[in-house]
Amino acid sequence: MAVLITSPSPSLPPPASSVGVVGWLRANLFSSVLNSVFSLIGLFIIYKTVPAAINWAFIQADWVGTTRDACTSDGACWVFVGVRINQFLFGFYPPSEYWRVVTAFSLIGILVAWLLVERTPKKGLVGIFTIFCYPVIAYFLFYGGAFGLPAVETHKWGGLMLTLILATTGMFFSFPIGIILALGRRSSMPVAKSISVVFIEFWRGVPLITVLFMSSVMLPMFIPENMQIDKLLRAMIGIIFFQSAYMAEVVRGGLQAIPKGQYEAAEALGLSYWKSMFFIILPQALKMVIPGIVNTFIALFKDTTLVLIIGLFDLLAVVQAAFADPKWLGFSVEGYVFVASVYWVSCFSMSRYSQYLEKKLNTGHAR
Amino acid sequence: MSNSSKKQHWWNNAQHRSLFFQIVLVVMLVGIVWFIASNTMGNLEKRGISTGFGFLSLKAGFGILQSLIAYDESYSFGRTFFVGLLNTLLVSALGIIVATVIGFVVGVARLSNNWLISKLAAVYIETFRNVPLLLQIFFWYFAVLRTLPSPRESWSAGESAFLNIRGLYLPQPVPEPGFSAVTWTFFLGVAVTIAIGIWARKRQNETGKQFNLLGLGFAFIAVFPLTVFFIAGSPLSWDIPKLQGFNFKGGMTIVPELTALLTALSVYTGAFIAEVVRSGILSVNPGQTEAASALGLHKSKVLKLVVIPQAMRVIIPQLTSQYLNLVKNSSLATAIGYPDLVSVFAGTTLNQTGQAIEIIAMTMSVYLFISLSISAIMNWYNKKIMIVER
Numbered sequence: 001m002a003v004l005i006t007s008p009s010p011s012l013p014p015p016a017s018s019v020g021v022v023g024w025l026r027a028n029l030f031s032s033v034l035n036s037v038f039s040l041i042g043l044f045i046i047y048k049t050v051p052a053a054i055n056w057a058f059i060q061a062d063w064v065g066t067t068r069d070a071c072t073s074d075g076a077c078w079v080f081v082g083v084r085i086n087q088f089l090f091g092f093y094p095p096s097e098y099w100r101v102v103t104a105f106s107l108i109g110i111l112v113a114w115l116l117v118e119r120t121p122k123k124g125l126v127g128i129f130t131i132f133c134y135p136v137i138a139y140f141l142f143y144g145g146a147f148g149l150p151a152v153e154t155h156k157w158g159g160l161m162l163t164l165i166l167a168t169t170g171m172f173f174s175f176p177i178g179i180i181l182a183l184g185r186r187s188s189m190p191v192a193k194s195i196s197v198v199f200i201e202f203w204r205g206v207p208l209i210t211v212l213f214m215s216s217v218m219l220p221m222f223i224p225e226n227m228q229i230d231k232l233l234r235a236m237i238g239i240i241f242f243q244s245a246y247m248a249e250v251v252r253g254g255l256q257a258i259p260k261g262q263y264e265a266a267e268a269l270g271l272s273y274w275k276s277m278f279f280i281i282l283p284q285a286l287k288m289v290i291p292g293i294v295n296t297f298i299a300l301f302k303d304t305t306l307v308l309i310i311g312l313f314d315l316l317a318v319v320q321a322a323f324a325d326p327k328w329l330g331f332s333v334e335g336y337v338f339v340a341s342v343y344w345v346s347c348f349s350m351s352r353y354s355q356y357l358e359k360k361l362n363t364g365h366a367r
Numbered sequence: 368m369s370n371s372s373k374k375q376h377w378w379n380n381a382q383h384r385s386l387f388f389q390i391v392l393v394v395m396l397v398g399i400v401w402f403i404a405s406n407t408m409g410n411l412e413k414r415g416i417s418t419g420f421g422f423l424s425l426k427a428g429f430g431i432l433q434s435l436i437a438y439d440e441s442y443s444f445g446r447t448f449f450v451g452l453l454n455t456l457l458v459s460a461l462g463i464i465v466a467t468v469i470g471f472v473v474g475v476a477r478l479s480n481n482w483l484i485s486k487l488a489a490v491y492i493e494t495f496r497n498v499p500l501l502l503q504i505f506f507w508y509f510a511v512l513r514t515l516p517s518p519r520e521s522w523s524a525g526e527s528a529f530l531n532i533r534g535l536y537l538p539q540p541v542p543e544p545g546f547s548a549v550t551w552t553f554f555l556g557v558a559v560t561i562a563i564g565i566w567a568r569k570r571q572n573e574t575g576k577q578f579n580l581l582g583l584g585f586a587f588i589a590v591f592p593l594t595v596f597f598i599a600g601s602p603l604s605w606d607i608p609k610l611q612g613f614n615f616k617g618g619m620t621i622v623p624e625l626t627a628l629l630t631a632l633s634v635y636t637g638a639f640i641a642e643v644v645r646s647g648i649l650s651v652n653p654g655q656t657e658a659a660s661a662l663g664l665h666k667s668k669v670l671k672l673v674v675i676p677q678a679m680r681v682i683i684p685q686l687t688s689q690y691l692n693l694v695k696n697s698s699l700a701t702a703i704g705y706p707d708l709v710s711v712f713a714g715t716t717l718n719q720t721g722q723a724i725e726i727i728a729m730t731m732s733v734y735l736f737i738s739l740s741i742s743a744i745m746n747w748y749n750k751k752i753m754i755v756e757r
Contacts, residue, residue, distance in 0.1 A: 205738035
């Protein structure tokens with residue numbers, strides 16, 4: 001008797017070894033002998049390090065207390081960080097004036113968020129306020145000496161606050177200087193071009209540490225004797241010059257990426273050099289290099305730790321100094337882990353943000 | 368030109384404007400230089416500091432922790448410059464080698480189809496890239512190496528190598544008469560291998576025939592010198608470190624400052640190089656790999672002949688800039704007291720002599736010279752490989 005099958009028989013389920021957890025493991029961890037060996041080595045490394053680290057940092061750690069005696073267990077002693085957190089954040093800033101620092105940083109946080117978040121109204125106005133009004137407000141909040149705010153000398157500034165001030169001022173001032181240098185480097189005027197090239201290559205060719213040495217040792221000799229400037233300001237000047245050279249190279253990358261037709265079209269419309277730069281070229285070029293700018297900012301943020309070598313108390317320096325306290329000897333690992341996590345969280349989130357921007361902005365120019 | 372320029376005001380002429388602007392720039396520049404120079408002269412005179420490089424021949428009078436050339440307190444300040452420079456070059460060269468190895472291994476691991484290995488590599492890269500280098504140096508130096516035992520309780524390997532808080536003590540090879548023959552054979556082997564390499568590349572370009580250099584090169588560089596070494600009767604003895612009093616004498620010492628700096632530099636730069644390697648390999652169009660496979664090339668040949676040469680074009684410029692960063696970052700040595708150029712010369716020598724301008728200028732010129740010469744080589748290299756691109 002013949003059997004007539006009119007419909008295809010249902011597909012068999014895939015073999016158990018190629019789907020689900022087993023399938024994933026086979027495809028990703030044990031696809032070959034060599035891969036299996038590597039996977040086992042990797043698992044061994046994780047087994048050896050991760051539980052021990054979690055145990056040390058969280059499970060067996062001491063979190064509360066005010067003295068060294070609170071640290072009884074084998075794990076980390078976060079009490080050390082907790083007791084000194086104010087110093088780590090504000091340095092030797094008088095505690096009664098902490099609100100000024102908090103206000104200044106909250107304000108810039110709100111302003112920057114306003115500018116970065118999409119669909120907030122009046123971006124132009126907020127931008128102008130940030131560029132022209134905020135620095136003045138911040139200066140009087142941090143330094144004081146006016147409007148009834150007592151003056152706080154810069155040698156009392158320290159900790160995370162100093163790190164952020166150095167990084168943001170470095171960024172703020174290096175940006176316009178960098179743009180001018182980048183334009184100068186691409187200029188047709190030989191004098192402007194050579195000055196820019198020499199300036200950029202000089203600062204990019206030397207380590208930041210020598211720049212800081214130079215600003216702290218040589219700068220006082222370059223100016224009249226009665227015009228001595230503050231140690232912090234000297235470091236800032238060094239950082240700004242150094243950073244603007246790097247910024248110039250980033251901006252130059254953007255300028256070079258603009259098609260020649262844009263320059264020619266702007267010229268054909270009868271725009272002057274500055275008008276064509278400000279209305280046609282720079283808006284496109286800067287948009288393209290935002291990720292690069294964020295990356296130089298990350299580098300600068302990490303590099304601010306170097307100021308400890310010329311005797312300024314940034315976050316790392318304050319923590320490093322705290323290790324010498326005879327009451328708290330032997331907690332260097334906790335201190336370093338704390339500083340490292342502050343830097344890591346900031347730098348990692350910024351680099352993720354720049355990657356996100358890169359994807360978002362990569363619309364019209366990728367061909 | 369003649370017609371329009373008559374109607375135009377002279378200040379609206381682009382050439383005149385640019386000339387005027389450049390004159391203003393030059394005047395400003397001269398003004399700044401004059402301002403700085405006159406202030407500096409005045410300040411130096413008031414402080415009673417004499418200018419010039421005469422101080423370089425004065426007696427230094429301070430000791431240096433580690434020196435690759437003969438040095439003690441009786442040598443001159445000029446000598447401290449070279450001691451520091453050599454120490455900088457030492458840590459940079461070692462760091463470049465280690466960082467390259469780490470970077471290539473981790474970069475390839477990041478692209479591995481093994482999920483676990485790829486993620487471990489990612490964790491390594493993201494952890495070390497996002498933490499300041501100075502913090503890492505401090506961590507290795509103060510938190511890791513300071514916990515090593517005292518000289519009396521050193522960890523030892525076979526009673527010839529010792530590790531303690533003062534450093535790593537290793538047996539030092541002492542060449543005896545007849546060892547120079549081995550050295551010469553080695554250099555001869557390297558030269559012959561390079562010559563064969565050039566010939567092989569030329570032949571491959573002309574005929575397409577490949578030549579396996581690996582075995583022959585190994586024979587010339589390793590096997591022949593070793594044979595000569597044994598024929599000459601092993602002319603090499605070892606100076607083994609021994610505990611005398613509170614410390615070890617003899618042998619080779621690797622100071623903990625060097626270990627900490629080298630570890631931090633290579634781990635930090637290695638993370639950046641890994642990203643460079645990854646982006647370089649990813650930049651090769653997958654069509655290239657597919658086309659090579661379609662031509663019937665074996666998997667290893669695809670990598671060697673198609674992927675790596677194209678990836679290298681992307682990798683090498685970025686790699687060089689990472690090397691430059693490493694050389695510049697080695698100046699952080701001064702924070703932990705490793706006697707590099709900045710620490711010895713721009714630190715101790717500057718404090719002893721007070722010749723700030725000369726010393727900072729000399730230090731900066733060294734770094735500037737290294738950077739600019741490597742950039743020049745890079746530009747030349749880029750131009751060379753650009754021609755090949757179609």
